[in-house]
Amino acid sequence: MTAAHTFTPAARAWHGVPADHPFGVHTLPYGSFRAEGLPGRRACAAVGDRVLDLTAATAALLPHRAALFASGTLDGLLGAGPAVWAEVRAALTAWLTDERHRPAVEPLLRPAGEVALTLPFTVADYVDFYSSEHHARNLGRLFRPDGDPLTPNWKHLPIGYHGRSGTVVVSGTPVARPTGQRRTADGVITLGPSERLDIEAEVGFVVGTPSTPGRPVPLADAGRHLFGVCLVNDWSARDIQAWEYVPLGPFLGKSFATSVSPWVVPLAALGHARVAPPPRDPRPLPYLDDTGAERWGLDIELTVTLNGHLIARPPFSAMYWTAAQQLAHLTAGGAHVRAGDLFASGTVSGPGAGECGSLIELTRGGAVPLELPGGETRTFLRDGDEVVIAATAPGPGGVRVGLGSVSGRIVPTGTPTGA
Structure with a gap:
């Protein structure tokens, strides 16, 4: 750094x-x-x-x-x-x-x-990871209540997928409710607007210096390639995603919009936010093993508000896999990164009840609605809802480094958004 x-x-x-x-x-x-x-x-x-x-x-x-x-x-x-x-x-x-x-x-x-x-840089490639153990366990308990909440590979590599760079939009851009196939509770397959539209509060890393094709980026070189961070809301249509993701992963349930903050905070401003990541067990393979290496954990505190009401405070310091490990794994197979590549952390969640970065966790899959002011409740997003994710981190002399915010308002299916 x-x-x-x-x-x-x-x-x-x-x-x-x-x-x-x-x-x-x-x-x-x-x-x-x-x-x-x-x-x-x-x-x-x-x-x-x-x-x-x-x-x-x-x-x-x-x-x-x-x-x-x-x-x-x-x-x-x-x-x-x-x-x-x-x-x-x-x-x-x-x-x-x-x-x-x-x-x-x-x-x-x-x-x-x-x-x-405006969108501060041209997004080259977009990759989304799944690096919060708390988030992964919460979803695992919902989806596999009788099994291990973590998949067998989860603690051995940073799981991720390649997203769609063309639908990365700047904060404030309206988000049209996506349409896709869903399977109803009685097994009927339908095509229609998502009924379980969700948020994913994330931190994004912006690549600067390109890497060499075919040459993996070791952990020690991450600072040569990563320029800065932004905030990300990787909106998710849970019902569409649940039906389509087997066996190849997310598609229409994730490709409709990814909102990013308009500000890229250089890593040079986050030196005082560096912390050690959580202990890893088992110890990762050598190319991912950061034992004794430069600390790539970041003490970033996020807040999530829905229609102006605070619903969560996810702590980024709890993330299991770091940006350096994500970059090392991303390039391990021969892929290279280019200036403007963006990769996101995956949903940021902590161990506490109010530290979850998605509605599916906060409402336990929709079973426990959130209570909002005025007697309103929410399980998933309704048209007209606005979500704002903001964050700060420790800075020099006790001040806070601001990461700004990323906002988006849900509009009805088919509404032009300018994305």
């Missing part, structure tokens, strides 16, 4: 952002936006409640790196590699903390509420 910059109270400097703001100078997440009066998209960084136009700033203040953001996205930066990532972050920090840069930088700051945030 690229080393985090030293944070001091003086780092507030001229931009006026409080030292404890989640998007303070200790975070500086990257994104992309459109704004009235500006042509095309612009790459940006969040600075408190404002965004800095990086496309314009690098052209003026770091001209030899202007091409990194010329597209208005993070695509150029991602593939540039760790040395350039560190150079750009250092320059950005200096622009915001050195009074000498104020005349050039201040005109390029815009209130976040006046811009439209």
